[in-house]
Amino acid sequence: MRVDVAVDGAVGTLTLDAPPLNLLSDDLRRALLDALSDFRARRLRAVIVTGRGRAFCAGADLRDEAKLTAEQVQAFLDADEAVFTALAEFPGATIAAVNGYAYGGGFELALACDIRVAARAARFAGVGVKLGLTVSTARLPRLVGEGAALDLLLTGRTVDADEAQGLGLVSAVADDVEAEARRCADVVASRAPLSVQANKVGLRHCARLPLAEAVTYERGEWARLQRTRDHREAVSAFFAKRPPEFRGE
Template sequence: MTEVSESTEQLSGRKEQPHEHLVEERDGAVAVLRIDREHALGALSRGMVEALVAYLDGLAHDDSVRVLVVTGTGRGFIAGADIREYDGVSQAAFDDYQRLGRAAFGRLASLPQPTIAAVNGYAFGGGFEVALACDLILASTAARFALPEVKLGLLPGGGGTQRLARAIGVRATKELVMTGRSMRPDEAERRGLVARVVEPDELMPAARELARTLAARAPRAVREAKRLIDDGVEASLETGWTLEQGVLSSLYATADAREGIRAFIEKRDPAFTGD
């Protein structure tokens, strides 16, 4: 088992990590959550998923964090669930674990802060679903994406079939899910799933740069943009447009909007506070 290093604790400003295989680092308003289970390619155990739910519950109410980056260690981002935990368990236990996974992926997707998946390696099964639950995906050239559950006689249970279909379309999703094949990052980028593909040693610098850019924007405007897009895409154009204008009106009344407008006129960088 990997111990948390002293340098990581100093970066995070915390004495305890969410879990021995979930390591958080803080860089100003950016939180980086790294899956640190290299020997298992980041496969998620039940204990890790329980800790992830608790961590995300806390993060949702932490206004000091404006952006979350999720990444892995070594060759694995998250290579799915720990399949050994499926072997021989009762139907009730299996179903309970799936409900727990749904809670974790749901909390990640619904975080008020924008989220970035920095996919360094294998993102299979639940790992792909973690990436799909994030707002933006950056990938290294070593990344691989797959929902291979059909090879086990199963199907995705963490929203994979639904979020992937909404991201790249129904027919492309059917081909990937029903064959279980893996997708290279260049294909994921062509399909609009991945925002950017970089060399492995450029992945975290690129993710941190993007996170800092998001963190420098008006926090309420960024959070409302995330919520508006997520809610509006499931609505009619007219309904979404009405929601958009309502959000815009509420933002105009904020101190950050006044600061942003004033900074533009004065040709300086704005100092947003979230008010």
């Protein structure tokens, strides 16, 4: 097992533990997918992904990548994308607690999460141009805009935590990144689960639509959620001046 799995209440934590750089391997990918599947079945409301040691994840092992035949390349790429998609499509929030190096595929792993928080030692880089490859051209510009993404991807330069926050790549920089990620996870876990999921799906779906179609979609989701038990509970709790008890119903 290359991933430590922990559950505390409605929050799951996945800690990459493949020293020294937490490189993506078949074992690590499989462990992440298995854990995320289990978390989904248990209806956890938030997931934290972090790394042990000096790296969050430094990407794929170049020794493995160099051995790929033309027939194996697509399966190799699909294996990575399966993990990234599982994070992006998880019903609750996924939070990357970036403790150190997030390079290449590790950068993409962080980008696939909904929210990113960084330790002061965190470093980010899309290193494709340094390896004669391409990576992060799909997700990165959606987060930081085309101009900033071109700067990072055409130079392959490394970004520290403060610059990452300035670019909007991370939402917070913290001395204790796991505590900050847990604080964020607890906040999301206290919200209405169906609403959290609808906001995740809706934001990404609406980004691909013309404005009028996006507004129509959003109004349809509002009407759907307005009929849920959780909405009625929220209104009742508001007037009773008590915390709501959301069930995802």
